[in-house]
Amino acid sequence: MSAEPMQDTRPAEFVTRDPWWRDAVVYQVYLRSFADGNGDGVGDFPGLRSRLPYLAELGVDAVWVTPHYVSGGADGGYDVIDFRAVDPAYGTVDDVRGLVEDAHALGLRVLLDIVPNHTSDQHPWFQAALADPNSPEAACYHFLPASEEPPNNWQSMFGGPAWSRTPDGRWYLHLFTPQQPDLNWDNPDVADDFDRTLKFWFDLGVDGFRVDVAYGLFKDPSYRDNPGIYSPTLFGHGPEQAMTTNQPQVHEIWRRWRALCDSYDEPKMLVGEVSLADLDEVGLYARPDELHHAFQFRLLKSDWDASSFADTIAEALTAFETVGAPAPWVLGNHDKARQVTRYGSERRARAAALLMLALPGSAYLYAGEELGLPEADVPDADRRDPIFFRSQGRRPGRDGCRIPMPWEADDPNAGFSAATPWLPQPAGWPSYAVDRQESDPNSTFTLYQQALMLRKLHPALGSGRATVTLDGDVIRVDLVARNGDPSPITCWINMGGTEVTVPATTVLLASAPDVAGPSNGRLTLAGDTAVWTIY
Structure with missing residues (x-):
């Protein structure tokens, strides 16, 4: 490929x-x-x-x-x-x-x-829309008339129906929480x-x-x-x-x-x-x-x-x-x-x-x-994410990646x-x-x-052209600068569990400290490891 x-x-x-x-x-x-x-x-x-x-x-x-x-x-x-x-x-x-x-x-x-x-449902527009169904602000949201069932089968991305009712029986759309009414961009x-x-x-x-x-x-x-x-x-x-x-x-x-x-x-x-x-x-x-x-x-x-x-x-x-x-x-x-x-x-x-x-x-x-x-394991009593509560705890939510x-x-x-x-x-x-x-x-x-420093020093990184090839569990990305710089760089990543050897004369950076330098134009690359090399 x-x-x-x-x-x-x-x-x-x-x-x-x-x-x-x-x-x-x-x-x-x-x-x-x-x-x-x-x-x-x-x-x-x-x-x-x-x-x-x-x-x-x-x-x-x-x-x-x-x-x-x-x-x-x-x-x-x-x-x-x-x-x-x-x-x-x-x-x-x-x-x-x-x-x-x-x-x-x-x-x-x-x-x-x-x-x-x-x-927010506390936005002045939505508050005006709740107070007066005929207000200009009501036209800024998706309101549909009162009925026994929701207007359609649309679901919230956080779980549950995407429709909630106002005190006077109208339905309003929210693709996230009920506290987040969708705007009408028409x-x-x-x-x-x-x-x-x-x-x-x-x-x-x-x-x-x-x-x-x-x-x-x-x-x-x-x-x-x-x-x-x-x-x-x-x-x-x-x-x-x-x-x-x-x-x-x-x-x-x-x-x-x-x-x-x-x-x-x-x-x-x-x-x-x-x-x-x-x-x-x-x-x-x-x-x-x-x-x-x-x-x-x-x-x-x-x-x-x-x-x-x-x-x-x-x-x-x-x-x-x-x-x-x-x-x-x-x-x-x-x-x-x-x-x-x-x-x-x-x-x-x-x-x-x-x-x-x-x-x-x-x-x-x-x-x-x-x-x-x-990812942090957050006790249920400390969770804040509405996904957790709207799914009745079936989905843990996103608090674990938001720890200070x-x-x-x-x-x-x-x-x-x-x-x-x-x-x-x-x-x-x-x-x-x-x-x-x-x-x-x-x-x-x-x-x-170090990686960000090298991106600034080598035009092939971040701003170059790339060719991607796959060989088993090894991805090879050949990178060439767009500005004519003749120094190509290759990124290798071994996503498998078995060592492989790849061609290289110089290692610019390795993701693991146990990567040894190349020998005779070849580099041994352990599993779950990436390197930037010059050949």
Whole structure:
């Protein structure tokens, strides 16, 4: 199995001046769990500002901050009451301005999170809609008349029906929790208001947005039944959501937002959450006049299997090259169990990281993966995620990947806060602390730091062209720089349990400290190990 992306025919001077976002490494911060600046047990903007030098030391290009808005608290900030304000638990608008200024001084960009699919049920629009069914605000949501049964078979992605009733008997749509009513994007007032929100934050200096549920927004106008049955294993991203996601009208919104981004002297950028199985469909969201990046999550959802990884990489490279877009790569985020646990070991997670960071395009890291954090076992009494409660405990939810960061091993709560953290840190958490790993040449932090440094030094890494081949349990990715640099690099990853030998004269970086140097042009590669080599 192999894939050769399309050739780049652009003039050389244009190739060497690609926008920053095409091969950026973006670090996702779950704001509540990153750093607490005021000692109340909840992460905030002052805490994040104090840790920006750490991100610069790590070597990332940008920081993406999860929702910071005034919120009803039903879904980790993704139920927004006011899109142009900051929840007091996190700070103030001036704190965001200060974050941007501090980040820019360190050479870092700042992306915020925007939630266009729904609001909080406490949003002024929804409150007005509840009070008066004939109000203009009611037309901003999906309300249907009173009836004995829900209007159709649509299901919430968090479990249960996607319809709830108002006190006067009407039904309203919510593809997530009942506290998150879906907006009606067929109403132009909705689009106009989001334009104002984007401008508010862009004018403050923010460099871009991660767009929540970018494949959603529009729904079937006739409210027809979905053709399938909701399956938690698909997380609602298959044909069972055909009437509620990926409607063709959504692309017009992204063209509208892209035009707004491009109107700034230094254009802003957008990365969309596009949880679709068909990578060709995902690629369409990243056409030159739409989103800059469109997340494809198949690699994140793949088991530890060489064939699955290789097929996904080759297919994604082709899908994005077809539309002239960079491929964004992600192995972990705030919605998925941490890869150390998913893959079965930290050794495997380290190998997967080297593979991802070699690939052409941008890479998105989730806070704590550079420390090798595992998924935490959260006691039921401490869980916060609505998925856990709406599934009656059948689905554990996402709390285990949202545990507060460990910074200083010997400080209370591993340096996250002087107060008890909002989610409990498990026993042993201080052993992963930043201060323990920064000075350890074999730590996971050091591996990530070295990999990011090499990405900046070698044009073949991150911004090159790739050819992917599979031989048993071994994936080979040959990388060649687009700017004519004659120094190709190969990334090898052995996802099996048996040693193999591969051609190499020099090892740039290995995911495991026990990799010996090449001998006679050959390298022995143990199982669950990745290397960057020159031959």
